[in-house]
Every structure is written in C-alpha cells, then in structure tokens.
Amino acid sequence: MINIIVGISLLLTLWLTLFSSANLLCSNMVLGKITTRHVDRWIFIAAFPVFLSVVIYYLLLFNLPANFVFGVMALLVIGTGIFGLPAFSRYIYSSFRHINSRVEYAFIAALSFFILISFFLSLIMPVYSNDLAEYVMLSRYFIDGNTQFIDGERFFENTGFYYIGLHAPGFPLLGAFGDWVFSLHNYGNAVFIKSITGVYAALLLFVSYLYFKKVWNRPIVAVMPIFLFISSYGVIISMVKFHIDTIRIFTILAVVYVILNKNRFSSLYYTILGVVCGLACFIHSLNVFFVFILVFIDFINSDLRGYNKFLKYFISALYIIGLGGIYYLLELTFGSGWVLGEL
C-alpha cells in the first residue's frame, strides 16, 4: 500500500514538474506575448514532453551517452519545473478561480479521479499488450544506452527482439525519460510510459472542454459533447488500455485546433503550425499523413499570395522536418525505408 501511495505521488510530482517546466518555458516565455487563452497554453504545455523527446532523440543521434542525456534533461526539467512552480500554481489558481458551476467542479473532480485511477493501474498492471511491450522494450534499450534503433538497426542481438513498428520514437523516448528518473527510486518498471495514456486522455478531455466552453460559453453545454465522446466503447478502451492512442490523437487534434484558430496567432502562426505539426509527426506515422493533408489544405486556403506564401509555408515545413520529420527522412534514406520498405 505504501508503495502504491509513494508511486502515485512520484508520478504526480514528475508530471507536475514537466508541466510546470512547460508552462515556464513555452507558455510564459513564448505564448504569453501572443495569447492568453487557456486552450493555447494547455496545448503547448501538453506538447512540451514530446518536444523533450525530440531533444533527447537528437542528443542520442549524436551518440552522446544515454545517462548523460537523460541526466541533463532531468536536471533541466526539474530545475525549470521547481523554478516555474509558483507561476504554474498561480496559473492553475487563476484558471480555477472563475469556476462557479457545479457541472465544472464535477467535471474537474472526475478528471482528477480518473488520473489517480490511471496512475494506480500504471503501478499495478503488468505490461501485457503487444504494442505497449514493443514500446517498453525500445524505452529500456534507450535507458541502457543502446541506441542502435535510432541508427536504423532493428534487430537486438542480446534478446532477439526485433522492432517492426513504423513510428518515430517519440512515445518510447518520453517513456524512457520518465522511467530513467523513476529508476533512481526503483519505480522504473515502465510505470511512466504506462501513465502517459491516462494523462493525455485527461488532457484531451480537459482541453476539449475548455474549447467547447469558449465556443458555447456555458459549462453544461460544453460537457455534453464530452459525454458523447466518452460514450463510445472504443474511446473508453483507448483511454483505459495503455497505448499510444491518446497522445497520438491529442497531438493531431492540436494541429486541427491551430489551423482553426490561425487568425489569432498573426505572424507567428507559421512557426506554431510547424512546431505542432512536427511534434505530431514525431509521435506516430499516421500523423505524418494527416499533417501533410491538413497543411496542404491550409496552404490552398491561405490568403497569402506568391513568394510570401511559399516562404511562410517553407518555414513551417522546416520546423516539421526539424522536429519530427527528420526520423522519417533518415528511415527513408538510410533505414528500413519506412512505408516504402518491407517490415
């Protein structure tokens, strides 16, 4: 029982530190000057862990020792997280201060309860499903300093494991980061990677609620589509069963949100679009196709004309390649050929 309580506390602390760090680095420094909307801030807060995995990917790509990489990242996150905790607390307080509806209280209480239950299950449930087992194996190799997968080699001689997925390593790298930190406390048994599902499920519901509340301006109305969404059996399964789905859906819906609200971001829109799209690509290969379609449609629909239009979207494309597309380019040129190859 003590183990469970300590484990849940550690998970909460690490996620809070991550989001606090994200709030300081992304929201306060970058977004603070552009927008004050809660949805924008929460999307950037939720995207920060993926950005962290991109940074880890680059550092491992240049063959830096894994312990050094994870150690530096942990110090950075914990340092900025602690430093940014007062600002994050103030932000949370200011967000919740406006709650005056029982529906809203009930919704937030239900989400908090869901996160606690999800953390509890992350601690007690073994790695059982096939896809999760593969991601966990990759994350363990990253923690052990074996980065041959990043170099394009899929067969691991010591165990006989063969990774047959097509996706960039955003999810396992994020899991590796958390589980590296937890291994210092003997909670390194893939607990963090399992908790990602629950956290991003809660974020998906919370950010959707904030968006719907902005659209309809009434808590009772904003909760109704959320109810409809979670009434699907498949949605419930994907939120409860540990998998990549919730973070995949969250990142691609963030892209849709940014495109829907392009007028608000003014000249920074193309940078923000590139960043969000790149991070979505780094999580899942299906997102690459979705991003291509969405950016192409946005390009066609854009009010810009001529050279300026191409330049702006070229900048977006550079961000997309730099943050997520690089993995797929390397796979196509030096690796297994991604979707063109045979796995």
Added chain:
Amino acid sequence: MGLRGIVIGRSIPWWMPGLVAMAFSALWFIFYSTGPIDSVASYRGIDGTPQKWFNGHLGLFFKIDMLGAVHLFLLPVFIWESLKKKSFFKNSVHLVWGFWISFILVSALAYFNYRYWITFSLPVVAIVFKYLYENLRSKSDKVLIWAIALLLCVQGFNIFAKRIYNKLNTNSITSETGLPQKVDKPVDASILARLTFKPNLVFDFFNKNQVEGAVLLNGLPMFYTHCRQKAFMYFAERDIVYSSIGKSHLLDINTSSDALPRLSLQDLNIQYVLSSSSHNQMFKDFKKWIDENCVLLIQEGDIILYRIEHSHETRKST
C-alpha cells in the same frame, strides 16, 4: 411542414437522425451475423465483403459496436447540409475537405483497426453536437438534454447489444472460425487479480532456472519485458519469424507471395514455443505443427509454453 420542409428547411426534427441510426444498427446486426471466414478478420469484424466495407472501409460511420452511433449522425448532417443554400459548414469548407481526404486515407490504408477511426471521433462528436445545438437553440435546454440522452441511449444500445450478441453466439463463432472463447485471464478471479494477471509460472520457469535454448514467441512480445531469455518473434497469421537473419518462414507452406528462406530452429537454438490458445488458431498449419512437434509444459490462463521435441531437421532424419 411537408417533406421539403423536413429535409431542406431549418426545422429538421432532431429525432430523425436517431431513427436513421437505429435502422442502421439493425442492418449492422444482419451483416455481423453472416458467416465468418478468417479468425483475425473475424476478431476485427471485417470477415466478409459486407463486413469489410461497413466495419472496415466505412468503419467511421458503421462500426457502431466500438465507435457508437453518434458517428452515423454525421452522414445525414453532411448530406442534408450539402442540399442547403446556407450550409452549416460555410465557414470551414476547407476543413471539411481535409476531413474527407483524411477519411479516404484511413479508409484505404488503416481501415482494419478501429483505433485509427477514433482519431476522428472528437471532431465528429463536436460537429454533430454543434449541429444539434444550432437546430435546437431556439427551443429550451430540456429538448437539447433529451436529444443528447436519446443519443446516449442509442450508443448504449449498440455497446450492450454487441456484448449480448457475442455471448449468445460464442459457440457458432467458435465452430466456424476456430476462434476459441477468450480465456486469456482467469474469469472467476477478483477484478484486482484479473488486472494484475501475468503468466508468472512461465516467467519463473525461465527466470529462476538455468534454461538453455531460445524461445519462439507467437505474437507475445510481453515476454521480453519480463524475462531475459533470448526469444524470437513469430507471427502465425503471416508465418513469419523475425531473427538475426531477417524474415523467414517457420513452416513449409509459404503464406505470402514473396519467397522467404525457411527458418532453421537448430541454427538459432530455439527449443521452446510461447503461444496462447487464441494465437494458435491464427494459422491452422501452425497449430498442426505444434500438435505434432511440441509438448505442453505450462499452461496458465490463455498462455501456453511448449517444448519442441522434434525439430524440422530431426523429423527429416527420422
């Protein structure tokens, strides 16, 4: 209010999409109950031409056992709104195009797994809800709440109907596909025991003893996360083993069109097979091979550990 008023006018009755959804639910049952062919496809509900289309390629709208009937409401919304002069989607036509192109992409490439359709779920729900809200805004909140309640009832009906249908028809599914009842976790155990279930006897066999030889994993990579024994992945449905030599076939029968080399069990020192009763059924020749060449060592829940008694090479020499 004539027919034109119902279809094209502003006052579309909110119960009409509900009736459409109910009607399609009945259709879905008809399609679902036709004879299954392939066990993997049967598990995914796409085992036959109508199922492949309705539960697969058009799964976003018709796979209502997993996604719910709310998605089905989007079709009448799209059709009716495209007939109007002032469309519901007038401010976001480009995103509607994005939606349809993405839909075609998933429909063509990733239709086999309902999880990919869930990506669309939240936008679909938001569109359907916005549509209902804008049509019912002039009326009271009660009407809106009752409309949503009806939608939730339709959702619940489909979810529970699928479970009841499966319970009633387990025997017929088993006899036609060879797909057994799912017994991967102990049914009579407590919820906590079921949640924390893993085949500890199998894992202890490798972790607590000095066992020689590698293991062939029939689609169970969880073995890697619990044991340090060397193991190779095998996918019975495609008869492909992934090992240091790349891809190879385990059995004589090539299931795919490409000619892959045949695996030598002795070269890789494979002496055990870890599978499950449901995974065994994925490929009938594999089940036959197991019955002829392997001895059951441990069975725990659905998970079964075999020891290989006669490898290909031994069988040939004898």
